[in-house]
Amino acid sequence: MKKNLLLALLLFVSGLISAQTHSTEIWLLDITRKDGKTVAANPYQMTQNEHYDNQPCFSKDGQFLYYASMPDTLQSDIYEFHIRKKLIRQISNTPESEYQPQPIPFSKGKLSVVRVELEKTQKFYEMSLDGSAFELLMPNEDSVAYYSWMNDTTVGAFMLNGKGGYLQQFDMIPQQAIILMEGGFGRCLATIPGTNLLTYVQKGSDGKNTLMKYDMSNEERMPVLEFPAGVEDYCWGPEEIVYCGDKGVLYMYDTKDENAKWVNIGDFSKSIGDFYRLAISPLGDKIAVVSFKGEKP
Numbered sequence: 658m659k660k661n662l663l664l665a666l667l668l669f670v671s672g673l674i675s676a677q678t679h680s681t682e683i684w685l686l687d688i689t690r691k692d693g694k695t696v697a698a699n700p701y702q703m704t705q706n707e708h709y710d711n712q713p714c715f716s717k718d719g720q721f722l723y724y725a726s727m728p729d730t731l732q733s734d735i736y737e738f739h740i741r742k743k744l745i746r747q748i749s750n751t752p753e754s755e756y757q758p759q760p761i762p763f764s765k766g767k768l769s770v771v772r773v774e775l776e777k778t779q780k781f782y783e784m785s786l787d788g789s790a791f792e793l794l795m796p797n798e799d800s801v802a803y804y805s806w807m808n809d810t811t812v813g814a815f816m817l818n819g820k821g822g823y824l825q826q827f828d829m830i831p832q833q834a835i836i837l838m839e840g841g842f843g844r845c846l847a848t849i850p851g852t853n854l855l856t857y858v859q860k861g862s863d864g865k866n867t868l869m870k871y872d873m874s875n876e877e878r879m880p881v882l883e884f885p886a887g888v889e890d891y892c893w894g895p896e897e898i899v900y901c902g903d904k905g906v907l908y909m910y911d912t913k914d915e916n917a918k919w920v921n922i923g924d925f926s927k928s929i930g931d932f933y934r935l936a937i938s939p940l941g942d943k944i945a946v947v948s949f950k951g952e953k954p
Contacts, residue, residue, distance in 0.1 A: 677825055681711045681723055682717030682948045683775075684929050685740070688894075688941055692939070695898075696942065697907045703738055704745075712933065713945040714759050714809055719938040721746070723758040723768060735770060737786070740943070750786040763809040769794065771801050779817065786903055795827060798834070805855060807873065813837075813846050813855035824857060837871065843889035845934075856881065858889045864927040868899065882910055885919060890933045895941040902946055903934045 687699045704710035709727040716723065722738040733754040737746045753950050754773040761767050761783060772782050772791070777800040778799040784790045796803065802819035807813055810830050816823040821840025827833070843858030843866065855871045859880075866889050870883040884901060886890070886909070895897040899910045901919075905926025908919045924945075925932070933954075 659668075675724050680935055681709055681949050681954060682706075683700075683710050683713050683738075684932070684945050684946050684948060685722070685921065686925075686946065688937070688944055690838065695909055695920070695922050697925075700925055700928050703945070705716070709733065711947050712757055713934070713936040713947065714885075715936055715938045715943075715945070717945070722936075723760075724945075725756045725758065725845050733773075735768065735784070741887055747788075749784065750784060751788075753784075755942075757803060759804075759806060762806050766839050767780070767814075769804075769806070771804070772773045781812075781814075784789070784845070794829060797832060798827070801846050803846055805848050807848050808853045811853070811873065813857070813871070814847070815844060815846060826855070826871075847891065847893050848897060849897060850939075856893070858884070858891070860889070881912055882917070890935060892935040892937050892946075894937045895939075898941075900937060900944060902935060902937055905932065907944070915928070 663809055683703045683794050684695045685701045685703050689696050700826050702735060706728055710724055713722050714723045714820040720740060722740060725733045726736045727733045729853055734747060735749040735758045737748050743777045753775060755770045757771040758768045761769050766786050768784050770782050772780050774780060779801050780793060780799060781795040781801045783794050796903050801814055802817050804812045811826060814825050814827050816825055823839050824837045824842050826835040826837060836909040843860060845858055847856050848854065849856060853873060855867055859867045859869045861867065866884040868884065869878055870881050882899065885903045888901050888903050891899055894900055897912045899912060903907050904906055906921055906922040907925065909922050910919050911917045931946050932948045936945045
């Protein structure tokens with residue numbers, strides 16, 4: 658088990674270094690809807706350096722964007738971007754590395770983050786918005802990679818334990834974990850807005866990636882849609898619309914439409930280039946995408 662954990666940690670850190678080597682940048686797009694048609698436009702490059710800027714997440718009011726950045730080192734901190742003023746503020750400044758910032762549902766003015774400790778364990782923390790205070794949320798878990806809040810006290814988490822990692826449901830009260838599956842799923846976890854339904858990407862042996870939803874009230878799992886070939890990053894917008902990117906094109910999928918299909922809402926192959934990770938504002942009027950150069954990180 659220790660050998661598997663060490664290997665998984667090395668792969669996770671290797672992926673982060675690879676992303677930095679390829680240079681990832683965050684862009685903002687406007688999302689407008691008119692006459693039943695959705696259009697993405699006005700790409701704005703939010704970050705501009707040759708290193709790692711990634712994992713964007715909007716504040717609850719949509720005024721700020723939080724993200725992880727390595728401006729000039731291999732150590733990551735959390736930053737805040739004021740969308741209207743276009744100002745960047747560094748939040749954390751620690752010897753450790755922080756990733757995956759998300760607003761905490763039950764706590765005003767605090768973020769949850771994954772911290773890579775100096776001994777390389779990965780812990781799940783709560784941090785203040787001024788970066789002055791950190792508190793462990795899952796003291797007995799040391800291999801958190803990715804996560805999504807399902808409700809005020811529960812997260813769905815990608816854990817690095819085991820071969821291919823575990824997908825688990827973790828309840829803060831009491832501190833206990835339920836393993837949902839081992840291997841065969843992607844890094845992107847998200848909760849459908851307004852629900853406690855966790856979604857994840859199931860990777861088939863045939864190469865197809867399927868978006869699955871998990872209902873913790875009855876432990877039921879159901880397929881939602883199939884992604885374009887090779888796509889595994891997505892985000893949920895208002896009205897249960899899913900967004901993803903492929904070869905510089907932004908797509909949407911209306912899950913409430915019985916005849917839904919992937920719809921091209923903006924081609925940014927010449928302005929932004931390739932992008933993969935996404936985050937959308939609470940009102941659905943802005944979307945952040947992460948561009949990369951070379952192979953997908």
